[in-house]
Amino acid sequence: MITIPYLTALSTYLSYTLLFAFGQLRDLFRKIIDWGKSNNLQGYAPICLDSEDFYTRRLYLRIQDCFGRPISSAPDAWFDVVERFSNDRNKTLIRMDKVKHCLNLGSYNYLGFAAADEYCTPRSIESLKKFSASTCSPRVDGGTTVLHSELEECVAKFVGKPDALVFGMGYATNSAIIPVLIGKGGLIISDSLNHSSIVNGARGSGATISIFQHNIPSDLERVLREQIAEGQARTHRPWKKIIVVVEGIYSMEGELCNLPEIVAICKKYKAYVYLDEAHSIGAVGKTGRGVCELLGVDTADVDIMMGTFTKSFGSCGGYIAGSKELIQYLKYACPAHLYGTSISPPAAQQIISAIQVLLGEDGSSRGAQKLARIRENSNFFRSELKKMGFEVLGDNDSPVMPIMLYNPSKIPAFSRECLRKNVAVVVVGFPATPLLLARARICISASHSREDLVKALEVISEVGDLVGIKYFPAEPKKVHQEDGMLKLD
Missing domain, CATH: 3.40.640.10 (Type I PLP-dependent aspartate aminotransferase-like (Major domain))
Known part of the structure; x- marks a missing residue:
């Protein structure tokens, strides 16, 4: 059971209320302006009614650059994301020739088999x-x-x-x-x-x-x-x-x-x-x-x-x-x-x-190593996110770890800021989740090195501070002695 902080729930409801209210007002003004104009349907009923695609037009299209991002390489630990831009306020996205080499935290490539494999x-x-x-x-x-x-x-x-x-x-x-x-x-x-x-x-x-x-x-x-x-x-x-x-x-x-x-x-x-x-x-x-x-x-x-x-x-x-x-x-x-x-x-x-x-039938121990690595990577990443103050769902050993965002404005903010820092994440909101429970879904792979995970944690921590999604106090860092000097973990 997810316990949503009271102020977070209130601000989320308020955000959706404002989006809905202003969207309805804009639709009303558009109907008044277009009053008497021919709809060119020639007697056919519209396939999509305004009330049915309201969410798509007024909410989804504004942030659709956060979804359906095309890639131009295998979905390994790192992959190339094709950059896009829009000239019409995100209604259409135009692909560019440039790509962005990003750390992949969104693919289901749990064991790393989606990339080229020697066997x-x-x-x-x-x-x-x-x-x-x-x-x-x-x-x-x-x-x-x-x-x-x-x-x-x-x-x-x-x-x-x-x-x-x-x-x-x-x-x-x-x-x-x-x-x-x-x-x-x-x-x-x-x-x-x-x-x-x-x-x-x-x-x-x-x-x-x-x-x-x-x-x-x-x-x-x-x-x-x-x-x-x-x-x-x-x-x-x-x-x-x-x-x-x-x-x-x-x-x-x-x-x-x-x-x-x-x-x-x-x-x-x-x-x-x-x-x-x-x-x-x-x-x-x-x-x-x-x-x-x-x-x-x-x-x-x-x-x-x-x-x-x-x-x-x-x-x-x-x-x-x-x-x-x-x-x-x-x-x-x-x-x-x-x-x-x-x-x-x-x-x-x-x-x-x-x-x-x-099963080790290839004559090596790579399979056992992959299974051990994804378990270690998943538990390490989840533990570090919680220490930073994020609300993270899921159980130990699970490679899927949602980070709760809640507020609709934080969905595009988190996704765009991570991409700007070369980390590709998947964000999910209504209707794929309940209205209040928007999240970023992180998927960990055995192909991620410890350096990859540390970089991802640094970026997510910076973006989390910027966006304001650390809903719990971070754990104090421990002091240890190394080479005669005190250092923080």
């Missing part, structure tokens, strides 16, 4: 020559290569499940799979902060949806008991099926799922567990096998394990892992498998090679 890259290039860039076909037609079969075996073995099925898009893995697993007469109980792909998949299923408070097992049990007691709406018949959907690491909070307690509750009430490990697979756990390994949960107790390859593995697509019966059913029933183009062969080879590195 993965040559094998992906070789697969490109052999299989081409695309199969140009769904899996069931002509889109299954030996790489796809090898990848599914590799994923199933890695996550500890009997079988797996891979897809070409991570978002579609959730949004297309959930409607196949459950429908009318079923019940989905979803964490209140689950990803939009889960939300869209649940809505498209036709099942009844109930929400429990974020990461609170006791509230999940309360919802389960009430729903089982009441049954289906109107008829009060028993639910055909109940699925509880949670994430391993919540991408906007950086929090680890309370998986052991949630699994115990689901077993008690005979509910299925659907675990989304998009941000946790490969990034946490002694061997990178995700939150089940980190928290000591038997994978046999998790019925459906979902994950993506777009983060730790430096590729694209997603997977579902489960029983052989489940995977066989999905192969016959899932539209993403039946109609979606299969994952690119070079992308499949990249994932296989990355998993081999993690």
